[in-house]
Every structure is written in C-alpha cells, then in structure tokens.
Amino acid sequence: MGHAHGHDDVRIHDPARRRRARLLLTAILIPLGLLTVIGTWFLWPSGGADRVQLDDPYSTAAGVSMVSGEVERVVNETCPSSGDLEAAGGEAQQCDVAYVRPNAGGGAVPVEVPPEILAATGVEPGDQIRYLDLREAVTGSAAPYIFVDFVRAAPILLLAAAYAFVVVLVARWRGFRALLGLIGAYLVLAHFMIPALVEGKPALLVGLVGSALIMIAVLYFAHGFTARTTTALLGTIFGLAVTTALAAWATDAVHLTGVGDDAKYTLVNQVPELSLSGIILCGLLVAGLGVLNDVTITQSSAVWELAEANPHRSARELFTSAMRIGRDHIASTVYTIAFAYAGAVLPMLILVTLYDRALLDTFTSGELAEEVVRTLVGSIGLVLAIPVTTAIATAVVKAVGTGDVGAASRSAATRGSSDGSVAPRRRSGRRSAAHADGSGPPIG
Template identity: 50%
Template sequence: MTEPTTRRAARGVRRLDEPEAVHGHAHGPAAPATRRVRLTLTALLVPLLLATLAGLVALWPAASDVPARIPVAAEGSTVLRATVTGPVDEETSSVLARLDDGSRAGGQDVGGDEITVQAPPEYLAYGFDEGDRLRVLFIAGAEAGGGTPFVFLDFERGLPIGILAAAYALVVLAVARWRGLAALAGLAGAFAVIGWFTLPALLTGQDALGVALVTSSLVMFVVLYVAHGFTARTSTALLGTLVGLALTALLGSWGSGASNITGLTSEESLWIPQYAPAIDIQGVVLCGLVLAGMGVLNDVTITQASAVWELRAVAPLATRAELFTRAMRIGRDHIASTVYTIAFAYVGAALPLLMAVYLSDQSLATSLTSGEIAEEVVRTLVGSIGLVLAIPITTAIAAVAVPGAASSAPGPQPEQAAETATGEVAEPRGR
C-alpha cells in the first residue's frame, strides 16, 4: 500500500501527480547530475566536438581560392556621404544635398559643397526630407554631358541602427545581467564563425552540407556553453540540438533535391556565380536551411532540459517517466507556439512577395510550389520537422540525465550543498 499523501506532504515531499507539487517552494534545488551521467555526456559530446574541429580544418578554404572582393564603385568613381538640404525636383529627378566635410572626388576637396543628386523615380516617390543622410556615387566625367556627376546609392543608416543595437544590448544586460552578457558574447562568436569560415567556404565551392554541419555544430558548442555554463543540463540541451540539426540536414538534403530547389530565385544568386565560379547555389540553399534552424532549436532544447531539471527540483520522488510526461506537456505547448512563430516570421519578411502572389492570376497551390516561395516553404517545413523531433529527443535525454529520485533531497537542509547560479554545486564550509 502506498504511503498516504498527507504523511508525504508533512515531510515536504510530493509527487508530480499531487496538485500542489508545482509550487514546491519547500523543496531544495535538484542535486547535480551524477558522475556517471557527466562522463557519459562527455563521452558523447567530445567525439562530436573533435569531428567538428576536424571538419573545420578539412573544409577551411585556402586564402588563394577565395574570390577577390567586388569593388563598389568603378575606377575613377567615389562613394561619398551627404545630407539632404533642399526639396525634391521631380522634373529633373534630383534632390539638393551638401557633401560632408573632408569629402574628396576627382582628386579635389569637395567637402561642404552643395550638390544635386540624381535619384531613381521610386525613391523620389518615397520622398527625401531635409536632414536625411545619403550615400552618393561620384562618377568622373559625367558632368561633361551636362548632368550631375552625383548619383544616389542608398540612405545612410549607420546611426539609427547603431542606436537600436546599443539599446538592445543595454536591455539584455539590464534584464539578464551576466547571463545576457554571456549570450551576447556567444552571438559575437557565432557571427565570427560565419564570417571567417562559412561564407569563404561556400564561395570556394566546399561541400555545402559539410559546411552547414560544421558551422552549426561549432556555433552551438560556443553559444550554449558560453551563455548557459558548463553543466550537465547544458550538455543535455546541446546533445538534443545536435541531433535535431542532423535530422534537419538529412531532411533538407532530401527535400531540396526532391523539390528541385535551385536557389536561382534572387538577383544575388544570379550574379554571384560570375565572381565565384566554384560556388554551388543549390548547396548554399541547403546550408541556409540548416543554419536557419539553429536559433529555434537552441531555444526549445534549452527550455526542455531546464523544464526537466526544474520538475525534478519540485518533485524529488517523481519517476523519470513522470518527468518525461510532464516536460512533454511543456514541449507540446512550445511546439504549438513555435509552429505559427516560424510561419509569421516568414510572412513578415516576405510580405511584398506574398502581395505579388496575391495579385497573380494563378491557383494557391501553384503559387506555393513555384520559385522563391517554394524555397521558403521547404525551408520552413524542414526546419519545423527537425524542431518538433528535437523536443521529445531532448526531453528523453534530460529525463535520463537528471538526478534520480534517490539522489534528490526532500527538502533544503543547512548542511546540504547549494546549487550556484551556474548550475554547479558549492560544498558547505568546514567540509
């Protein structure tokens, strides 16, 4: 016969099936993972890390193979900065502006000069306001034909974007503090990997699937451990993330091939091969498909691993099967919300394209399976399948790795070890 609930409750121990177990404020934190679990996770992750580093070395592009940078301006032309000072002249398709101090064009100092900037009709329709910052191209010899040598390139957005980036960093630091700083450092490391390895490797024609797996694996090792600490909980989430990425890569390889996703759906994909002949555009699509799933996978795997550990903390006597079942309830809610999160993110990013599809006189099925939309549909579906599969996999790994019922204390005692903010255990003084 089982022990009465009231007797267990009097000792501060409840099972997950008792109504008040979720409050559990009388229980201490779950004990750290056992030595066997830590060794097992290490034995699984270290070979994966070594394989990632070996792939990094094997796929690292030779500097001589990386295509030369494409000049923004032709020889004799110069990119300058200017500020709008006057109204738009629709008859001449131009706007008045003043060049920044220190500007030089055609070998002469033109800083502070008032100039007329030629602009495309669509930008004139958008409108220019006084004080707008512009990037303009000086074309040597254009004035000989009676026109202005200054042509509008784009708006200068450095300052407002810099302000937004600084505000984002400050908000993250204010709310998440040291954990937020670690996350920002991990993000910087991820972009360093992509900038120094991924992009040059793809441009030199390295195997795109290998580049995708090496990049995603290395980024996840860096981001997860830097942001969440070297704990069994983080290792569990990392293992689930890597499995999810592998499944995404396999599904993406089949899906992009079976759907004949060529990647030739944007202006950039058409002209880049002229400057990087070795590039595999279809492989670039596959690589992008895998990289697109990294962020969301990281989110759900960390959430599931943390859910299992927190459930163990409030229910020390729960079985591993109970932990898995309860954590999967959280996972199902996460799946439900993530499904439309991914879809809405694409809708927001591709709204002009969707409007063009709406105006086209063809069936919805034809629109969703053609061109650029088909590419995004495959990316979304493959990423979502990998995401959904990663949740039960990570939850199962966490349920096995979390301390067992016998190793979880029923309540906090002064002489017990306390779990630190990083998830490690600080032994009491005097021992």
C-alpha cells in the same frame, strides 16, 4: 509508498550513479567535440576565397566616386536629368532635388531623388545620403550626381546598443555572455562557413560542422558547462541531424536551383566554384539554429525545474509533465518560424499572390518554394528535438540530480515519520553558489 519515495530519492542521488552519468555524458561529448574539431580542420578554407574579390558595383567606371553628405533642403524643380532630354528634343520633367553638402566639405550639390524613394520614405533636410559623383567619368552629363542610398550607420548602431542594453539589463551576466556568443557565431559564419562554400567545399559537411561548432560554443558559453546544458546540446545535435537529412533530401527532390534573384545570378557568374544548391542547403541549416537552440535549452530547463519542484516524481511522470510544456512550445515555435519567414519575403509573397494562379501553384512556385521548404524542414527538426531533449534530460536529471534540492529531500526523507512517510519538504531560501542559476551540477 513512503518507502518507495525515499528509496527512489536515494537512488537518484547515489554518488556512484552520478559518477556513471557524468562519465556517460563525457563519453558522448568528447567524440562529438573531436569530430567537430576534426571536421573544422579538414574543411577550413585554404585562403582561396580571399582571392575572390568583386569590384564595387558603383565604382566600376574610372573617375566615379562615392560621396556621403547631409541634405540641406529639398526643392521641387526641373530635374537635372531633363537637360539630356531637352537636348534630344524631349520635354523637361519636374522632380524633387535634394541639395546635399558633402561631409568632406564643399558646396551643396543637386542630387535627383528617384520616384521610388519619394514614394517609400522621402528625403528630408538632415538626412545623410550617399550619391555618385560622375563629373570626372561622364563629361557633358546634365545629372552628374546620382542618388544611391541612405547612410544608416547611426540609427542601426543606436538600435543595436539599445538591444544589448535591454538584454544585459534583464538577463544580466548570462545575457552578456549570450551576446558575446552571438558575435562568436557570426565569426564562425564569416571566417569558416562562407569562405569554405566559396572555395567549393562540400556544402552538406560545411553546414553540419559549422552549425555544430556554433551550437557547442554558444550553448556552453552562454549557459555554462553543466549537465543541463549538455542535455540541451544533445537534443540540439539530434535536431540538427534531422534537419540536415531533410534539407539534403528536399534540396534535390524539390529542385531548389537557387537562381531566383539577381544576387544569386551574380554569384553564379562571378564565383563559378560556388554551388547555389549548396548555399540553399547551408541556409536551411543556419536558419533553424536559433529556434532549435531555444526549444532545447528551454525544454531541458523545464525538466530540471519540474524535478527540483518535486524530486519524488518518477521518470515517467517527469517526462509527461515536461512534454505538456513541450507541446505548448511546439505550437508557439511553429508560428514563430512560419511568420518570421513570411515577414522576410512579404513583398515577394504579395506579388506572387496577385498573379491569377491556383494557391498550390503559388506556394510551390520557384519564388516561394525555398521559403516553404525552409519553414517545413526547420519545423520538423525542432518538433522532433523536443521529445528527444525531454527524454535525455529526464534520464540525466534522475541520474545526476538537481543540486541542493536533492540534499534537502534526502534530509526530509530521513526526518520521515515512524510509518515511513516522508515529511513535507521546505524549500531552502538559499542555494549554493555552484547552482545559483538552477543549472544543476557540472558534468566534469
């Protein structure tokens, strides 16, 4: 048995075998990268989307202006809009009126606060709000100032800064690179995928090429150009292909029309080139990218760490051990996707469940069918990606090795006893700078 372990270890870290493995990975990556670049070039929007500009819905009337200001005080008094009611013979109503001082300067103006805002969060002194100034557009109106929304820039930016700080504090340089990769992903979404969809490009190809472009850039930028990252990328592409096929079938089979809310009706009327079913298809792909990336990179890392802890394991043993981790990951990520989507549509979920109808009818209704399909399609893609990623990672780590640990194990095998047994391996306290992150050797 000692001879078999030593032979397996030498075979795993044979230089010629490592070169062949790197060449194989490169032979897969180059066509994949070229196809993504070519697809991006052919599908890149020509600029027609830039000509589609919708007017600000709050400033369609001449003379209407949007104003930001700070609430000085909130008073319960006769509603400004009651002046019109009294003129028509109605009765004056009492409501909360926020006196707002414009940020641009000037005296405080009375802004009537809608009842739904009062029921939700209310308005307090010090709040920043936006309101419409109708004085030049509507003459004789008793309510020339209309509440629009809160100004949320400051707290959201503060929360984003806190998020970035925590990520960099815990994950350090890799976390910083991940944040930059996230910005790059949103740039791809904003400057490639959305304009291409607006121009009427094939939604299936736009979603697939755009998602592949995001994953290639994000994975290598955040995790480095290594064999470990490459195996995660191959598993991600497989999961993405499965998700694309299922999404294309489900969009047609379930008759997802995409006309379930006001925003989509507006798109239909204002941008006739846009395919709502195509938007749903792309949405199904983009929605699962984050979790898919998570499970593949984690599973690839699990294989590498298990191989590093015991480089004498056979490929079958390594795959079996890694899949035990993968099954736990499957269970947790299924909950992650389901609860994330349920939380996003919770108001709609509450509303449709209050209707007096069967449970199956509720979850297959037009209001929820899209979310149900998104959950199922994304879950199937990520579940199938885990064993595929594990198998690829097992094959690659057996061919390429794990870095310094392989060298240490060969030295241990050389120091084996006269009967061929392998001496116990002591884990080195230091690892080479090239593999300090445990990511294995670069493939290039």
